[in-house]
Amino acid sequence: MTHVFVIWTSVSMHNSKLLNLLMILLFLAVSQAAADNEITELCPGHLWIRAPERITLSDNEAVLVCGVRHNPAWDNVPLNQAMVHLRAMLQTRGYHFAKLSREGDRDIVDTGKRVYVTESLIGGRPPTEWNTGKFRKVIDEPLTPALLEDYQKRVESNLKHHGYACPKLESQAFAESGRIHLTIHPGLLGRVRKIEIDPVDRLAPEALTRFYAFAPGNIYDSYSLMLSSMRMEADGILQSTFFETKCAGESVDVHQKHLAGAPRILRMGSGINTERGFIGYV
DSSP states (O other): OHHHHHHHHHHSTTOHHHHHHHHHHHHHHHHHHHHHTOEEEEETTTEEEEOSSOOOOOHHHHHHHHOOTTOTTTSSOOHHHHHHHHHHHHHTTTOOOOEEEEETTEEEEEOOOOOBOOEEEEEEOOOTTOOOGGGOTTTTSBOOHHHHHHHHHHHHHHHHHTTOSSOEEEEEEETTTTEEEEEEEOOOOOEEEEEEEOOBTTBOTHHHHTTOSOOTTSBOOHHHHHHHHHHHHHHTSEEEEEEEEEEETTEEEEEEEEEEOOOOOOOOEEEEETTTEEEEEO
16 A cells, blocks of 8 residues: 555645545545454453454353353353353354454454455365366355355265265365365265165055155165155155165165154044934044
8 A cells, every 4th residue: 555655646746636635545545444443342341352344242152252240150251261262153254363462451352354265175086077166156255164064065965966875075174275175085876775664654655655756776866865755745644754875885775764744534423322413523
């Protein structure tokens, strides 16, 4: 900013209006930078925070960091304990380098800059036909534990959709560089070998298999299992159902578990009583 100011000053020495405009813009930029990192009170009379944005705590977070008045167990949270919780909370917002300092009579936490994902790398042995580019949309997103977990789950779900029933994944994040690294070991492309179904009272297995979007011998696809569950639940034959998978080399065994729904059979009865007359029930 200083170099720009010097250059513009040399050009505008004979143009006072332009120089005044430059000074105003410079003042506004400095003021904005100061405002972006202003100090606000996080815990009343106890802890302050300096951040490029306003940091607010949820009720549960405030209990862990600031304590609870008139509660002996949480009335006075030790500063080192509060910082352990606060650092973890700031990491969920993308701030990984929070520092505590004493300025005058105040304990102030400086969050530092928010960390964004700069690069996404995939290692291990991903399938050769697998498109890794579709998972690079995390670039420029705040680097948080939730983002890393969601990223890994999306990759795992995609692998299972393409026949890899039991992949193993390991994710790492490097806050210093903003780089994330995912190691993939997909295992073997699997085919459904056998299907086991938990019994349901007064319901034949064939009543469930007619909803299946897969069959023995098919290449494993987690989406077809999910579709099968949705069909049964939408029909009302089961309240809830899901499939567990077990891999044995290139073979995948599928086990359906469920919670039966309410009976779908309508029962009716009638009779005559000499004292009460006609009796019926549904």
